Amino acid sequence: MSSLGDRAAALPRLAPLGPGAVAPGSGQHATKLSRSIYSGWVAEVLRESIVDGSLAAGTPLVEMRVAEELAVSRGPVRSALHVLEGEGLVRTQPNGRTTVVGFGADDVQDLLRVRYELEATGIRWGVAQGASIAPLEIAFAAVAAEGATTPRLVELDVAFHRAMLAFSGSRFLMEAWQAIAPVIQTVITVGNQRLAAADPAKHMTRIVASHRPLLEAIGRGAAEEACALLRDQFGLTGSLFDGGRDHQGRGAGDEQ
Known part of the structure; x- marks a missing residue:
């Protein structure tokens, strides 16, 4: 130990x-x-x-x-x-x-599947209700303003995704997401450490570039487009833990 x-x-x-x-x-x-x-x-x-x-x-x-x-x-x-x-x-x-108990590649994929269903539901429900995206815009601005890969950047990233759950207007959807939020944040932390080590110059740019189109799609009311972008974002996270894929060559749109 x-x-x-x-x-x-x-x-x-x-x-x-x-x-x-x-x-x-x-x-x-x-x-x-x-x-x-x-x-x-x-x-x-x-x-x-x-x-x-x-x-x-x-x-x-x-x-x-x-x-x-x-x-x-x-x-x-x-x-x-x-x-x-x-x-x-x-x-x-x-x-x-x-x-x-351990936390292997299968566990990462399981977590990401559950996380996707929760966050995609948040997007769909929020868009259907015509909810304000102002909190999402504020959360994204905070991510973009950080300007560097820092421990605080992970917290800001998680806050952006938490805002997508709040966007749904559902208290219990938020509670379900909050139950796994500590593990989500840790997976993002470990993934960011690996990405920053592999490509520190592009890491911050990658994060901003992956979240901006997601916010824009939500703002246009294009729920399914936003959900597809969300699914793409989670693809890189899984690859960082499976040990069998080259994540260094992935594009800027593949973020956590």
Whole structure:
């Protein structure tokens, strides 16, 4: 599990929390807040390690070992493992031990199929209702303004796609998408890292060029055209995880 320390260093969202430490404040409320904050960070570290294959299927996740590796107490680790089990990334065995389920190419394709159905439905319903695209335009402008491949760019990309679900006007469609959003964001993060490493000069241009025609199609009310563009976008994501296709030569329209 030596990779977790390196992964944590690459995700400096929070200062490490030593055993017994709590977030600023005092009392039970501060302790609960501390556990909540740091469990999210621990889940992010573990989730990315599982998605990119650093933690392979069958790897045991022992609370004490993970806590020591990440310099946190066991409480946030326990909470993070519960979250990851709900996402289908880890499994608790009958003997109480937690192991990694894994995340292979088939899992990526499964996730992308579900994601496509949800987001395409959001597009179709929003267009049918004549919903305003102003929130989508704002979200796209934020992506374009970022100007470089950064961790924030992934968050802005996810925010754009979240806006497509909100465009539908359906609370429960949004809730369904939100349930898998953390895994979606991690897949985009890992995919962006691989694309940026392969072609850093064109990566930002590729992202903007893939989202602009999608927004324009939605703005024209061309729902099926937009859905076809969305399907094309997800094609590259799958290729980045299947190990059997050359993604470096794909066009600018193939983005996540």
